[in-house]
Amino acid sequence: MAVSGTVRVRIAPSPTGFAHLGTASTSLYNVLFARQNSGVFVLRIDDTDMERNRPEYEALIYESLHWLDLDWDEGPDKGGPHQPYRQSERVDLYKEHAARLLKEGNAYRCYCTPEELEAERRQAQAEKRPYKYSRRCLTNPPEGRSVFAVRFKVPGGEVTFTDMVRGEMRFDADLIGDFIIVKSDGYPTYQFASPVDDALMRITHVIRGEEHLSNTPYQLMLVDALGYERPHAYAHMPLILAADGSKLSKRKHPEANLILFRDRGYLPEALLNYLALLGWNPGTAQEIFSFDELRQAFSFERVQHAGARFDWEKLNWINGEYIRRLSDDELALRLKDFVPPLVDEETLRRAVPALKTRLPTLAQAVEYLDYLQTDPTPQAFDAETAQRIRLAIDFLKPVRWEPEAIEAALEEAIAQSGVSKGKFYNPLRDALTGRKVALPIHYAFALLPKEEALKRLERAA
């Protein structure tokens, strides 16, 4: 889609909990579109919910987005031509705009209490009539009350706009009741602050989750009433669903926490790749995309219209693909924070080639390496087995302590013992690692100091 003027997009997460998958996904699509068009990506903190906001959640948003390498051009921490970028610091702006709407007769004060509104709503439901605010405070406001909210006087009519994913959208605004734009605590509602900021910050394309599709006519009417230019287009992206098909929520799905993905050993570029494929497809068989490839291939026309379930299995596969494509040095670097604390860098570096094809996630490395610092409980072997272990010790003793030499020595020992490889190796692996699954035996040996390895064998023999 050709666009004149500088493209400006934004995300507006609210710091009411950890940064989650949906934020990452929406950010990705915004960044992709911005970079495709040499545009500007804005981060705005939507902290107008005084009850639930927490500064530490804002920090978590930065941390998560940085981890994913989704960098913004303007934001609270970076500044920019339209600062401040925290909505709690823009309250005066919203008040000015509300005052203007009030003065021009496009909004009015509402003194109704929550209880009264609830009663109205229930009444409508009882009469099986679609609910719209009664406009009591427009026509016949109660006397002697001082606490008020501000309501937008919905003009009605038809609201149409372009959605880059779904095409032309059309809503009947006569069905929309007058809604609140300023809460009685003086803070704006999302429905108000968002379009005001989008206009003031010159946002050209609003790319967000599908849950906002029905909100769009509300916001557009506001933009029109304020005399601002509307964004060129919207894009409402399909929702990420949990395994049971419900929408991913912070409360019900703590596993959607982005920081958790980092801590579980997912590579940020792999997560992004997976997220891109969840809701979009290239129309080709390609599954693995670098960020640059995504930038080139992505388009809203190929975005899915239905929500997609999050699938850990496929993420694990993509993550493994990325791990296998890393250079040994790079993988060693990334593994550093995940291996047992006693495993030194040199040992890790030597383990990497064997580890590489075995890791769906970085965190899985522990399972292959913890024998290095955890002494396995000694096994009881029968006399014949013990004898073969002694044979292994004899062959191992004179050997240079590295995988190839160890393997060669072991092969000779096997030839002399006359048993199969499996029969010979299994007890060795047990004695050495105490595990049924381990790295190839010659690596398992080589990673452990020679004396320690032989000590474990001798103890078993």
Next chain:
RNA sequence: GGCCCGUUCGUCUAGUGGACCAGGACGCCGGCCUUUCAAGCCGGAGAUCACGGGUUCGAAUCCCGUACGGGCUACCA
């Protein structure tokens, strides 16, 4: 309740009226390789295209209805 968006293998999806008795990927099953586990290679099972009506010579694809799922309808965002 009203409005909006959806519905193709378990999951993510290709498919825009004939090349589709529906293709790919993950997962699953089997084989090869192999000391274990992976990786890799080869093969396989798996979808009455939500359902019912139309339109058409012909429909997963177009139209209508129904069902189901999701979203919005909050002084949450």
